[in-house]
Amino acid sequence: MLVLVGTAPEENFPMSEGTAVLRDGSLFLEGHETSINRGTPALIAAASVACHTLGVSPPISFLVGDEGVGHGSRRLYEHLKTELPNLGAEVIAFHYLQPDVDWHNRILLALEERGEQPLLIADAGYMYAAKMSGFASCYDLFTPDIGELAFLADEMAPHPFYTRGFILHEEEKVPRLIQRAYDGKNAAKTLLIKGSKDYICTKKRILATVDTPSVATLEPIGGTGDTLTGIVAALTFAGYPVSDAAIMATKINRLAGQMADPTPATQVFEIISKIPRALEDVLAQGANRRHTAALS
């Protein structure tokens, strides 16, 4: 089972769980509707279409309304502490939640006490909490952008808002920031760093960089990082090793972006609709490469 956890940007969206239905740019969960244009709904939409294309079962989503006040997030944390350990999840992706180290630690402990550790992915606010907790290395994958990588690299920063200037000045030196994040034990086992060039790395080395297709206009579009996390979650659930899934996901997200022919004003739902074809293309490229290698 693939489990997705996060918030919807409407205070009165009730706590809901189950399989999401996508229709006309909206996401429906237990009959409650929200736009898929950004945030966790964009992640759920991307993961759902990717799972469908991969032929695996659809994700189970936990979603609650929270406009940033934190009440919804804390209700969801409480619910997760009892529900998550009993689900038998194979992959869990945590996303937009109010960063709260205490609740984060309670959930991690509840999962570990159960014995079977699912593959853990953290992005957005939950990644901030995971870093602050000191348990970043318990996670299989973080998906920061360059600004968030600088935050992971700054062992003192409690939030990207407080990342120290001398570290922000090094944003062009991604390998140095990666090293610093691992040295401070503030990185997951694998990092997928989103940028004009995507980096996939572990503590030992940079496994790959992906910079094609190059679509500069993707960076300003809200939600393109969320779709990337959704795709990589679906691929890991389909059985791809984390590093392979991360490399494939960056290619799929870039290709879907290119297919949408975006401008900086494009909205992410236009890109989500291209994910199935982009995923099929990247899978076909991989199959062709394996076939050619077998013949040579």
Next chain:
Amino acid sequence: MAFQILKRRKKRAPKKRNPDRGFLAFENTSEVIKAESLIRTNGWKVNVMAPPPELRTGCDLVIEFPLVEQLNILRLLEGNSLSPLEVVPVDDPLLKPVDLFVTTDYGQHLMVRAANMKITVDKEALTIVNVSGGGCPDVPFLGAKLVGKDLRQAPSPREIGHTLCGYALHLAYEEMRRQCSCS
């Protein structure tokens, strides 16, 4: 693994860390008491304590609060005529908010980034066309409120946001207004 690490840490009784907490420092004790009562009444868990040596401004009491919700708490205090002298992270009171901006020109569009938050504007129409980055739950909310609005008339993220991501977006928004000569 986390369970084992936590158990080990408990045995070693490590130095207490509060990575997601901040301090509010005020001019005098009367303001501290008023602020504490106001914040508690509005549902946040806060503690009153002595300030660390690095924080020497104000009186001899500070309020410890959930740092990420700084923007929301400051707005509450300001609405009740209470202005802290300083707001700092507990674990390192010397840390300052980000003050570096990265600007990318896409021709028709301009993007400004502050820390983890980005705002993009159509240079001619001055319409906010996208908000991206960030991880706190008010980011998608702010995106929904700002995208499509005129930069000169859009609500300030400081007025409607709640978290440090909202605050970072506010800094990017102010810088964008400065670059587009709106301020």
